[in-house]
Amino acid sequence: MAILQILFLIDKGVQIYSGLLVIYALLSWFPGAQDSFLGRLVARLCEPYLSLFDRLNLNIGMVSFNVMIGIIVLNLASGGLNMIILSLIG
Template identity: 75%
Template structure:
């Protein structure tokens, strides 16, 4: 579900002023604390930033790793 929020955050960058709307501010408030962890990596090539994509990959890897650990513990 959080990956979806990050995708919406990335899509909002395509629309001027989208972050200034009520919905945009809500999505920003939810996603920016996690995305700020990846700002130090400087994943920008030209005008394109890959922070959101790397953040989603790390989130999915962590979720599946946690799922495997829980599966090993419970079964």
């Protein structure tokens, strides 16, 4: 039972962080939004993770796809971790 609770917490954490990444992307659309308290807080939480994808240069014109790729990688890693944990206990 404790393993299922851990898996649930991992999934909830990934959902919350994915939501933060979406908020980070939306804040870039509004001038001055990233300079607010909320913008700085979200940036401090998201930029270290998103910096991992900066080397890939995922830009098309003025649009960066780092956030989308970051969400996909995060969800794939979470799913893989869940499968590994479930295979170990089953």
